[in-house]
Amino acid sequence: xxxxxxxxxxxxxxxxxxxxxxxxxxxxxxxxxxxxxxxxxxxxxxxxxxxxxxxxxxxxxxxxxxxxxxxxxxxxxxxxxxxxxxxxxxxxxxxxxxxxxxxxxxxxxxxxxxxxxxxxxxxxxxxxxxxxxxxxxxxxxxxxxxxxxxxxxxxxxxxxxxxxxxxxxxxxxxxxxxxxxxxxxxxxxxxxxxxxxxxxxxxxxxxxxxxxxxxxxxxxxxxxxxxxxxxxxxxxxxxxxxxxxxxxxxxxxxxxxxxxxxxxxxxxxxxxxxxxxxxxxxxxxxxxxxxxxxxxxxxxxxxxxxxxxxxxxxxxxxxxxxxxxxxxxxxxxxxxxxxxxxxxxxxxxxxxxxxxxxxxxxxxxxxxxxxxxxxxxxxxxxxxxxxxxxxxxxxxxxxxxxxxxxxxxxxxxxxxxxxxxxxxxxxxxxxxxxxxxxxxxxxxxxxxxxxxxxxxxx
Numbered sequence: 001x002x003x004x005x006x007x008x009x010x011x012x013x014x015x016x017x018x019x020x021x022x023x024x025x026x027x028x029x030x031x032x033x034x035x036x037x038x039x040x041x042x043x044x045x046x047x048x049x050x051x052x053x054x055x056x057x058x059x060x061x062x063x064x065x066x067x068x069x070x071x072x073x074x075x076x077x078x079x080x081x082x083x084x085x086x087x088x089x090x091x092x093x094x095x096x097x098x099x100x101x102x103x104x105x106x107x108x109x110x111x112x113x114x115x116x117x118x119x120x121x122x123x124x125x126x127x128x129x130x131x132x133x134x135x136x137x138x139x140x141x142x143x144x145x146x147x148x149x150x151x152x153x154x155x156x157x158x159x160x161x162x163x164x165x166x167x168x169x170x171x172x173x174x175x176x177x178x179x180x181x182x183x184x185x186x187x188x189x190x191x192x193x194x195x196x197x198x199x200x201x202x203x204x205x206x207x208x209x210x211x212x213x214x215x216x217x218x219x220x221x222x223x224x225x226x227x228x229x230x231x232x233x234x235x236x237x238x239x240x241x242x243x244x245x246x247x248x249x250x251x252x253x254x255x256x257x258x259x260x261x262x263x264x265x266x267x268x269x270x271x272x273x274x275x276x277x278x279x280x281x282x283x284x285x286x287x288x289x290x291x292x293x294x295x296x297x298x299x300x301x302x303x304x305x306x307x308x309x310x311x312x313x314x315x316x317x318x319x320x321x322x323x324x325x326x327x328x329x330x331x332x333x334x335x336x337x338x339x340x341x342x343x344x345x346x347x348x349x350x351x352x353x354x355x356x357x358x359x360x361x362x363x364x365x366x367x368x369x370x371x372x373x374x375x376x377x378x379x380x381x382x383x384x385x386x387x388x389x390x391x392x393x394x395x396x397x398x399x400x401x402x403x404x405x406x407x408x409x410x411x412x413x414x415x416x417x418x419x420x421x422x423x424x425x426x427x428x429x430x431x432x433x434x435x436x437x438x439x440x441x442x443x444x445x446x447x448x449x450x451x452x453x454x455x456x457x458x
Contacts, residue, residue, distance in 0.1 A: 025108025
């Protein structure tokens, strides 16, 4: 009951984000069911039907990524002090987030099924009943197992992804003890020399006892008491006085603005390799023409180039966002530019990944528009729906991550307001960050999109 109240009592903005997840799930579910209708109508074209189903991996991935971003920004399922006392610990909150995601995506799948049945003419009562009966194989019955399997793809994958991403973790840092050179410790007179018992002589004889006594005298006495050997450690245990402090790993969330995201050189190499593969494939255009339903044998290099370019953009975006923040602080910056630049550098990894995905989707959309820019190959309704789902999910994910970034900066913003910083300066810094990212990534995306689409126009 408490889980249901947490879900229902959310703010309108949170409910709107959940409805966006449901809408994306509905669009993806309809695309999957359309593949089933195509396969029922044309059982002889098994290869084309499988290719249509393979293209649906892209909207499924975009929908799952949006659901994961929405689950991260849900304030009702965020751990807070005191919730564990009433049974809402980290594991229970993770289960609540997974349950909310499952409900949102299942609602979208049910909407997709209802729309699909209306367009087939199986259900009546809507103005568009039977509008796509010829395309969706209205004269044939739907296999129940295949329908349920396709509708369950998005809810199951999204729920598992949210549960894995929000699973409880140990808040303590991972401790990696440093390797120590034991002979050095023995030379220094440490108690790791072995053989000494509480109050008894050491195995090394009087010389060893003398060295141990010198060390204890220099250290001002043992922990148990004033130079007595009773507090000595047993054999094989190194005294903490002769060890260096342990090393701890720095978590991603603890990285400061000066830490540059890794992977930028590899990302640039991937983009260059992808553009090179597409340019090499453009020397011999594939025949027949490349479409979503017919991929000729020679188009494999095109697809590989697109994939490498998209992955390179996604990996390069955090480093480029960090660089954009550094450029904002060049040439004697004022308070506004300093706030905007440091904010971009601190949130480079969080903002950069969805921004890179949006750039990759934009470049791919430009290439697809160039591919279909001819009267003989019109852009069909299902292709338009798939493009709308992918682009909408990428843009909505970027906005959701911006909301998450704002929530993470809430304490810093409150501290600046208490210190007397005007609210207009903070809003101006946020606007400057958005303008700087747009001015930096828009030309870069257009240039990569033009280079990627150039082999298709030859």
